Amino acid sequence: MNRPETLHPEKSEHLFHEDIAELLPFADLDEAQVREILQLATVHRVGPDKTYFEEGDSADNFFVLLDGFTRVVRTTKDGEQVVVLHIAPGQMFGIAKAFESENYTMTARAASKGIALSWPSKLWDSFIEGYPGFRTASRKAVGSRVTEMQDKIVSLATQKVEQRIAQAILRLAEQAGKETEQGIEIDFPLSRQDISEMTGTTLHSVSRCMSRWQRQGLVRSQRRRVVVCQPEALLA
Amino acid sequence: MNRPETLHPEKSEHLFHEDIAELLPFADLDEAQVREILQLATVHRVGPDKTYFEEGDSADNFFVLLDGFTRVVRTTKDGEQVVVLHIAPGQMFGIAKAFESENYTMTARAASKGIALSWPSKLWDSFIEGYPGFRTASRKAVGSRVTEMQDKIVSLATQKVEQRIAQAILRLAEQAGKETEQGIEIDFPLSRQDISEMTGTTLHSVSRCMSRWQRQGLVRSQRRRVVVCQPEALLA
DNA sequence: CAGTGAATTTGCGCAAGAGCAAAGATAATT
């Protein structure tokens, strides 16, 4: 295979046709189409806690995350952050066009160092029409977001803090879990504060909860690192 | 104007081209197209608390609500109900096709007597392609749902019970408000229990809250009837 | 390798709100 392929406008050592073509949004495309699409793409490399875009910004681009995890966040008037959902590599985000919206309604902040591709929103319709796989992927993206948000609403509305935290951690372990000898490690830095923003509680309550689980051997957690040892036990 | 037009398969005294054509999903259609679409529609008339479809059902149809209000509800394992959002007349619902989903993920239950039209899901793509207004409307429907769910998540995660209840009632007053001399009346039966299911609390807390507001003259509420007298004051 | 700053742990007191129970009110039914 003929390796390095240049990406516009920034050259990249690690992004290849093969990698991109595997991503759901670009499934079923032939090589020429992939090249065509990549020509139009902009590469974004962001450090931890940097944003791809902010709530209220004009929705000029849509994105596909290549690497790293991204939090989709809403900030309240008094500065509190609420994490609404997480984006995993291969998923689209910033797809305001799918909502007929002129502006982003949330902020996309990198949980860890990340890479994403973006395209001008004006290309959205032509992608939808020209690439069936893209249309399917965009619908699935919307669907899984809606599902995730539903689950979060039900969780917030009916469960106690402890259950909410457990559920949030298990979901992340599923989306961003990496096998280790210890157990499943969540593959990006995750503080008590972060978890509290996902579950609508305080970092104190999260800390207490996790300490207890640590004592019981259910999880193993150091500073901003979380390893789930007994996923089943957390369900109880 | 030539009045009664028959709807398939059930004849109807109150549904006319003029009414339907005004609905957002069918904006920009000419009379022939409206007739075409209505030919394919099924009419549903449901009583209060009856469902249009249930969570888990095969998503065979998509709907447009013509009259009445509909709650979109999720039920937890232990039978608790959570109201995720409300559908107003003119809006689409049951649009699993937009999520590339085979089944409904929630239950649609009529808050009051209601009328809806439905079409087989297999027509979704042809509607999307054939009627630009329909495509736009479906995106807007998804967008407003996502926005509403985001707001609910933020509300549940950061606000106290009292604020959540106030916000929920104000939203309904906006979506389903009818002007009266007393103030804005929510135009369908709404019990304390219903409100608690929207806000993730108990009917007791809702009752206490509303009683206080009643004493302060902010609302006026009898059994399953809610009138908002001072919307601004509820914001505090 | 010491120093600095961020993340975490933990204790304590308190308030919000859930849970339970019982009474009262309102609408529907016969």
Place this chain on the structure above:
DNA sequence: AATTATCTTTGCTCTTGCGCAAATTCACTG
């Protein structure tokens, strides 16, 4: 008009978990 079912109110207790504060640990930087 009497009966019944449903909805609502309200009091009381008890738990959850927040808010505040202080101590501690950990990672990074100079």
